[in-house]
Amino acid sequence: MPVVNRIADFSEDMKTWRRHLHTIPELGFDLPETSAFVAERLREFGVDELHEGIAQTGMIAIINGQGEGPTIGLRADMDALPIPEETGVEYASTKAGNMHACGHDGHTTMLLGAAKYLAETRNFRGRVALIFQPAEEDGGGAGVMVDEGIMDRFGIGEVYGVHNAPGMPVGGFVTSPGALMAAVDEFHVHIQGVGGHGAMPQDTRDPVMAACGIAQAIQTIVSRNHYALEELVISVTQIHTGTTDNVIPDTAYINGTVRTFDPKVQAMVIRRMQEIVDGQAASYGVEAKLEYEKGYPATINHADKAEFAVEVAKEISGEANVSAECNRKMGAEDFSYMLQARPGAYLFLGQGESAGLHHPKYDFNDEVAPVGASFFVRLVERAQPLT
Template identity: 60%
Template sequence: MPIVNRIADYAGEMKTWRRHLHRHPELSLDCHETAAFVVGKLREFGISDIHEGIAQSGVVAVIEGQGDGPVTGLRADMDALPMEEETGADYASEVPGRMHACGHDGHTTMLLGAAKYLAETRKFAGKVVLIFQPAEETIGGGRIMVEEGIMERFGVEEVYALHTDPSRPLGEIATRTGPLMAAVDDFELHLTGRGGHAAHPDTCIDPIPCALAIGQALQTVPARNTDPLESLVVSLTVVQTGSATNVIPETAYLAGTVRSFDPGIRDMAEKRIREIVAGQAMAYGVTAELDYQRNYPPTINHAKQTEFAVSVARGIVPEVEDESVPSMGAEDFSYMLEARPGAFLYMGQGEGPFCHHPKFDFNDEAAPIGASFFARLIETRHPLKG
């Protein structure tokens, strides 16, 4: 693999950075220590145009090239997940109940590696805007940063991101034009009946039959209301009710997620779920309170920028897949792609436990590859004049 030689020289440093971040995971918007570490490194690299506190703990830094030219954004996410680590690594999380189980420690490290190289060499025109965002796993730090105006404030014209993939060989890069990841919506449903003694059901309004009926009916939305050639997932993931065999409960709680690509299908799914809940509640005589939240939009890569990113990747790694199968997972980089043209790519780190697994760990050998991709993307898109 033609990793940039200078970046290859940073491999040991990058491993140290990544493992430090891995030991100190932070959640959601509260990535202040991670952000401080990032800012400290950027300053070491000689970068002075640094902006902190965006989306509470997000960081944006600008590297000036030589002369006028394009302005390109490169993004990395910084937050971890609320789960116990089971890797057994000597650099495992030092914070109980938190771990970097999705490679964000590696993403941050790759962008830092590219930043060090670009700040040192400046072999490009225009500007590079480095975006280190919190809360990808929760409330959408990417959305908040866009809403706080980073694209306009820093003049970003195009934006790119990499995500590690433990299902692919080390260094393989994969992406596609168009929808790459799904929109995600979540729902919570509270059913209220009338509780009482299980020996006297006639004196009660039991929410359990209604909950069961709703759970079954939800599966008709993808199975009977959606074109079989289209993609829709409706997953009921939480059902909570009851406390004893001789008690009919007063309430039941259900929750789940909806994944889609097409806006029309997304609208239809919400409409049908609302209709099912209302109809079943009426049929069973219970009160239903449905909270339906539209969250991340689909991650849709732009054609021109995806083609360009693929061409850059082909110069870095031997295997590039440009027609990757879309995933029903979701990504808040979608908000940045709604705001500016760009592309999101997966990069293989070698096969192992998948993201969000307690034994997942980022492969440090992947970091110089990702940093090289970012660096070459900038040097290719921002050629020096003359």
């Protein structure tokens, strides 16, 4: 796999960093050991500025190039997942119930590798802002960092991110212009009825039947209110009610997820869901309250930046191993907040056959880290060349 020679030279160091990070998975914004390790490496590399405590445990490292120029942002997420690890590797998690099941240890390592190279060579003009982010999995750390003003504070003009992809050939890249990953929302329906004896339903207002009616009716939004060629997923994922066979309960609860790309589709879903909840509640004689929570917005690449990133990726992995025609993914990614704030692009980097993301047997492929680091550094050198 063609990687930058100097990065190949310290690829074993990168493996060591990654495997250490794998042993100390931390969640959300609470990443004291992870951020301390990253900060220590960055100081060793000789970055020009290190700004810690952004979004609690996030940080921005600045590396100055040669001469005046713009600032390009490169982002890695650092947090893990609350999943017990089942890999059996010697560097497995030392934190019970937590593991790096999404490869953020690898993403952090790729950006550290890029930092080491860029601090040594400085073969670019302007500046690089290395964004080490907490709470991608839960909490929207990217949005928090944007809200705390990183784009204006550090003069970031464009921003890029990469995520590993199990099942894709090792070192291959895919992306696409425009929408790449979905917006993710969640809904909660709280139903209040009147419980009673299961043998005397006429004396109750049954929340169980209301829950069934609401759940089934919600599924008609996709099939009857939505244009079939526009992506939309609505999944009811939880219904909780009742305690025993001969008691009709007082309450029921419904929960689920909505995935969209178009804000107009999202607005339609919210409207129809409210109408369904209100109408079904009236028909069953119960009270029902809908709580609809908007989550991460859709991840939408800027077309010219995606095209540029693809050209850089081809330099690293070869034209045959790079595609600009990635199918849209119904998963979500909080890098979307950074792309709302600045032009840029997000890409997937193949890590070969492995367990899937968020699986207890998943492990990042260390062969991939030098490829990702090489992509990051060539992105900088191409975007902000010395001549």
